[in-house]
Amino acid sequence: MQYDLTVDNLSKKFGPFTAVDQVSFDIPSGSFFSILGPSGCGKTTLMRMIAGFEQPTSGDISIKGKSVIALPPNKRNVKMVFQHLALFPMMNVEQNIAYGLECRGEEKTVITRKVGEILERIGLPGSGKKLVNQLSGGQKQRIAIARCMVLEPDVLLLDEPLGALDLKLREHMKIELKTLQHQFDTTFVYITHDQSEALVMSDNVAVMKDGVFEQVGSPQELYHNPGTSFVASFVGDNNRWSGKVQQMTADSMTVITDSGLNIFTKGAPGEQFCSGQSVDIFVRPEAISICLPQQHSSAPLGSQQAENELQVTVESVLFNGANSRILTRTASGERIEVDLPQRSEMSQLKAGSPIIIRWAQSQSLCFAKR
Amino acid sequence: MNQDSKRLAIILLFAPFFLWIVCLIVLPHLGIFVLSLKEKIGIGQYQYGVGNYAEFFLEPIYWNTLLRTAVMSIFVTIVTLIIGFPIAFYIAKLAKKRVKAGLFLLCLIPLWVSDLVRSFGWIVLLRETGIISSFLQNIGIIDAPVEFLYNDVAVVVGLVYTVMLFMIVPLVTTLEGMDDSLVEAGFNLGGSRLTVLRRIIIPYAMPGIVTGCIVVFMLTAGSYLTPILLGGKNSQWFTEQIYDKFITHFNWEAGAAFGVLLLVFTSLTVWLGLRLTGQTLSSTVAKG
Secondary structure, eight states: OOEEEEEEEEEEEETTEEEEEEEEEEEETTOEEEEEOOTTSSHHHHHHHHHTSSOOSEEEEEETTEEOTTSOGGGSSEEEEBTTBOOOTTSBHHHHHHHHHHHTTOOHHHHHHHHHHHHHHTTOTTOTTSBGGGSOHHHHHHHHHHHHHTTOOSEEEEESTTTTSOHHHHHHHHHHHHHHHHHHTOEEEEEESOHHHHHHHOSEEEEEETTEEEEEEOHHHHHHSOSSHHHHHHSSOOEEEEEEEEEEOSSOEEEEETTOOEEEEEEOTTOOOOTTOEEEEEEOGGGOEEEOHHHHTTSOOOOGGGEEEEEEEEEEEEOBTBTOEEEEEETTSOEEEEEOOOOGGGGGOOTTOEEEEEEEGGGEEEEEOO | OHHHHHHHHHHHHHHHHHHIIIIIIIHHHHHHHHHHTEEEEETTEEEESSHHHHHHHHOHHHHHHHHHHHHHHHHHHHHHHHHHHHHHHIIIIISOHHHHHHHHHHHHGGGGSOHHHHHHHHHHHHSTTSHHHHHHHHTTSOSSOOOOSSSHHHHHHHHHHHHHHHHHHHHHHHHHTSOHHHHHHHHHTTOOHHHHIIIIIHHHHHHHHHHHHHHHHHHHHTOOHHHHHHHGGGOOOHHHHHHIIIIISOOHHHHHHHHHHHHHHHHHHHHHHHHHHTOOHHHHTTTO
């Protein structure tokens, strides 16, 4: 398999602080790879090392199989879309795009043709003479990408470029970025702290924390089979309790939470558990179903053993269209967030309503505490 | 009522500024201009005419001096820019916060001493029996005292030293506003150090460069003490001619005409400079 970018045991230390700690990964050609992590996790340092702005303490970076570690930034065929785009304010759109081609010493006629082509391709033909500050946020974004793509880089790095946009535009640009990546068929490495950006656009996502990759996988894998409790809490929403293992069978266990709830759960794959061990339990709000009290008797329960069932009180309703939630509280005082489907019978729910919530044992996941 | 009091507040706020501009700048200049148009035809008898200006153009020594002053001032401006730009870049972009304040202070310190004292400082260094001359004798490079004063080099050195701060401050201000990622983007897209400097940093700093150059040029062309003290009789600075007219010849009318000419000529030079670099006053000085 051809890898556009290979990072091998890369580390970066700033004095006693380790920003990036022995990170290794490969990115196959033409894929969209995201590095997802909270601020300060070292993702920007990692990207700056790939671009050549930081010298790694140890390790190697290869692009298309060739080590670039000794090359200065202007000799690497890795282009970067900066967080605030860094379009040159004293040049117009055309000059911005032509800059890289001129640095490469291409002929004038070739430059004019290529600039025209790329403007066409990003859907902004004829805006070459515009000044940068005459463009809208989304247009600037596209120019910043075009400025890099016109140079046909092996890898395009994107450093949280959607951060400065408003929500509506951000949603739109997510789809557009993915489309552009498909069109250009170039490897994109996308850095973000926003999990929805990473999940929507990426073929593969690496979740990074404290300079280390916690898990690398497709968005579906990260969502359905998080490998660590950090990934479980960072990717998607989760209810989280801490508790102790009470009872174990081959494929399920019972955990008693600190406040005394009994929860049937499955253990994270590859982890060993023993009775009395401290664990974290995760349940996604969307995995929990709501039973109104009057339906309860008639609702099928399936295997009693496999189901978790709790009597709770609605604390508040967080209405947000299709993404509505309710906050509920158990008798023992635990708070549980539950997805609220927008069906007519649910509309009667309000603060104080008693309801029953249920989820399958297989929908809760438990990690050993570290 | 409210409108009126607002208007009153604005008037009061601007009154000192307005008085300053009118009384200390506009009126004296008008006075000088009117004076420059007077010709003496007898004792206590004057008539209006352009004779004082004609005198300037008919006597080559006068306009040669003015040209020389302009050329020297442009040279001083260029030297100041070349020395000041790297310093400003270092202060604005590379120095750490603490160091930055210290460096700025170092640039400022010379201004705490009067012009006169600073020029005498240079005299102490450069004169025949001065520190540099005796030092070079002591280490055996020269065997007789050398006079470093009273030549063009001394004048340029002294002027560059005096006006350096006025170049550095606007440059630092503009460069500080530049996002570091612009420079990184310049490298990332394949630019060499020279390309990034030429196509990104300098165009970005252009407003600061122009502001600094205008201020430095005006200060230099209008300076009197430094050229006189360091250049002596050889300095041939135009301000010296004006001084001579006023004080030595007691010909206020001619002196006034020369003053107006200096103002017009330097303004024209600045205008030409702006035109040649494709900048306007509003895009540079007024941008702040």
